[in-house]
Amino acid sequence: MKAIFPKWQVPSNIHAFTTTRAGGVSQAPFSSFNLGDHVGDEKSAVKTNRTLLVESFHLPHSPLFLTQTHSTNVIQLPYSGNNFDADSVYTNQPKQVCAVMTADCLPVLFTTKQGNEVAAAHAGWRGLCDGILEETVKYFHTEPQNIIAWLGPAIGPKAFQVEKDVIEQFMKFDPHAENAFQPDPNQRGKYFGNLYQIAIQRLNKLGIVEISGGEHCTFYEKDLFFSYRREGKTGRMASVIWFE
Numbered sequence: 001m002k003a004i005f006p007k008w009q010v011p012s013n014i015h016a017f018t019t020t021r022a023g024g025v026s027q028a029p030f031s032s033f034n035l036g037d038h039v040g041d042e043k044s045a046v047k048t049n050r051t052l053l054v055e056s057f058h059l060p061h062s063p064l065f066l067t068q069t070h071s072t073n074v075i076q077l078p079y080s081g082n083n084f085d086a087d088s089v090y091t092n093q094p095k096q097v098c099a100v101m102t103a104d105c106l107p108v109l110f111t112t113k114q115g116n117e118v119a120a121a122h123a124g125w126r127g128l129c130d131g132i133l134e135e136t137v138k139y140f141h142t143e144p145q146n147i148i149a150w151l152g153p154a155i156g157p158k159a160f161q162v163e164k165d166v167i168e169q170f171m172k173f174d175p176h177a178e179n180a181f182q183p184d185p186n187q188r189g190k191y192f193g194n195l196y197q198i199a200i201q202r203l204n205k206l207g208i209v210e211i212s213g214g215e216h217c218t219f220y221e222k223d224l225f226f227s228y229r230r231e232g233k234t235g236r237m238a239s240v241i242w243f244e
Contacts, residue, residue: 001033001056002224006150008212011115013094016241017057018107018152020224024049026235034226034235036101037065041235053238063099063240064089070126072135074119087127090119090139097242103226104160104218106195107152107239108133112142118241123154123199125162129169133202144207152239153225156217157182157194160229167191176201 001023006016024033025048030041035053037046054062064077067084075084077091077098089098090110098120100107105124111117121127121136140147161184170177180197184190196214203211218225226234 001052003057004153004216004224006109006152006213008148008150008210010111010148011113011243013115013244014111014118014241015243016109016111016118016150016239018239019053019237021226021235021237022224023056024052029231029233030235033237035065035238036103036236038067039235040233053240057240059097059240060095060242061097063097063238066100066122068101068122070124072127072130072132074135074139076139087123087132088119088121088136090117090136091242092117092141094243097240099238099240101236101238102152102154102218103228103234103236104155104230106154106199107237108136108199109150109152109239109241110136110140111148111241111243112140113146113148114142115243117141118243120239120241123195125160125166125193125195128195128198128202129173131173133199134206137206137208145209147208148210149203149208149212151196151199151211151213153216153218153221153237154195154214155219155227155229157192157196159217159219160193160195161187161190162193163189164191166193170198174201174205
């Protein structure tokens with residue numbers, strides 16, 4: 001079973017990775033390691049895949065799977081409520097598994113130099129624009145310069161096509177966001193956006209400078225990743241982090 005692991009300098013008690021689409025039991029178009037139970041896959045297959053996630057990657061327990069709506073809502077673990085509408089999850093307790101699901105959107109994993117706080121954020125372009133990363137960082141008890149971030153697999157800058165209105169929405173928050181968009185040479189009025197670059201801009205603005213990742217493209221790496229923009233009906237990967 002293959003996963004993508006961050007190449008970052010963090011304390012040894014930190015465990016983090018993003019799953020790929022390989023290694024599960026789901027059938028096409030969800031083949032095969034789909035972890036999303038909201039995409040039309042067989043419930044039994046998703047249940048088996050989630051069990052495989054825990055067993056194969058030695059999670060301390062099954063993670064809380066959020067109901068992601070491109071919001072800026074954050075849940076703190078341990079959580080005893082019954083409203084799972086959130087796009088980020090944070091904890092400062094050991095063996096509390098933070099997880100988000102993606103299939104083109106940007107997963108961002110956070111920890112600290114002390115290894116005593118972690119978070120996982122689902123940053124689709126709307127959530128990224130509205131401030132999901134900023135809301136997540138508010139939960140940390142340390143200074144921003146002590147926070148380390150990893151940008152997991154997302155749709156890349158040669159595949160994320162948008163129109164001018166999306167650029168304008170980002171520029172309301174930061175005029176420099178315009179630098180993350182380039183005109184599509186083949187389609188007038190279309191642009192390619194770099195979610196990784198925008199995330200780095202936003203994190204830098206908060207004072208977070210230790211950032212890694214951002215080298216994958218879920219759209220073009222078909223064998224590794226699900227891609228909603230490429231396939232429409234498809235599965236979801238999970239990005240997971242916890243500390244011992």
